[in-house]
Amino acid sequence: MNIVVVVMVGVGLWGVIGGAEAEESPCYFIFGDSLADSGNNNQLESYAKANYLPYGIDFPLGPTGRFSNGNTYVDVVAQLLGLNGYIQAFSRASYRDIFYGVNYASAGAGIRDETGKHLGDHTSFRGQVRNHLRTVSYMLNILRDENRTAVYLNRCIYSFGLGSEDYLNNYFLPQLYPSSSQYTPEQYANFLIQQYAQFLQVLYNYGARKMVLFGVAPIGCSPYALAQNSPDGTTCVEGINSPIEIFNNGLRSLVDELNTQLADARFIYVNVSGIFQNIISNPLALGFRVINSGCCRVGWNYIIQYTCVPLQLPCSNRTEVLFWDAYHFSEAANTIIGGRAYNAASTSDAYPFDINRLTQI
């Protein structure tokens, strides 16, 4: 949090808030992992970073820490929400920025605190929730009125993209994490969902009312999984995807449960795996020529094997690839995922409805 900006607050902030009050959802708070990180890990002692080329090669500001050639899915959602450009990373957010929302996402972050520990520092879901409580108290200090702060926070969109790391960098790494010998896939998914629900309840207590839960993508179809475990290099790895689908089904059930329990809040589930299946069942229809290898060169990058090797020239047809590195999506894919979360292209994309509708209630 940038303290220096506080002197400007008195002068300009009422303008920001006044303008934003006209919007349906004036702010967007983002919780997530590397698929949504916009630079929170840059200053941390971590192997999970993307603040070097070729990451960001198509991003207006170059490499920022985003794990993509350009926009992430949350950048796409932020643009569709009509917010003022990009949502600032928590590590760089000023007092003025927080009224548009904050991006707390951190590469390596899981629902479980232990997830991704071997990659170094990051801010887990728990830490991201804690950071949000700090944001709320900064906001309260500025607005000096609990009701006004609550009314403002009620109208924001809150999105969550967590769970991938609890599989990739926990459950499916038995050499480093014991979870797969302790829990069946059903038990593990239930355990994650319970923890997830507790964090959502805390955020609800701090004014969150419009929450978007992004499901986990079928990691078993990533170039990394294909190279390691696919029998033919193109068939998705079921042993990875089916435990993840159990989690996704649990997340969708959680949405039903919370919509009943917390009747003045609305939760929606984004069917990322459905959107993904939809893309790969007819990739050319959506302009994808390459779906099972990444665009940048990957290899051992310290202890990670699925991120881009620094400073290597990526493929030239970047708009035609589904994956940017061996695990993270290209901007082209993120445009479709974020776009369909916002404006569902079919009823199975978002449940019970899409973000566009969520902003209007």
Ligand SMILES: *[C@@H]1O[C@H](CO)[C@@H](O)[C@H](O)[C@H]1NC(C)=O
């Ligand atoms: C906040 O709202 C509550 C309930 O509507 C009301 O009782 C209370 O007086 C309000 N507080 C302030 C500081 O306006």
Ligand SMILES: *[C@@H]1O[C@H](CO)[C@@H](O)[C@H](O)[C@H]1NC(C)=O
């Ligand atoms: C997700 O989408 C797929 C494919 O469109 C569909 O078969 C599936 O039922 C959807 N899943 C959920 C949980 O909505």
Ligand SMILES: *[C@@H]1O[C@H](CO)[C@@H](O)[C@H](O)[C@H]1NC(C)=O
């Ligand atoms: C696009 O890039 C991929 C990966 O570099 C390459 O294998 C493929 O041949 C390219 N396709 C076209 C149509 O240029």
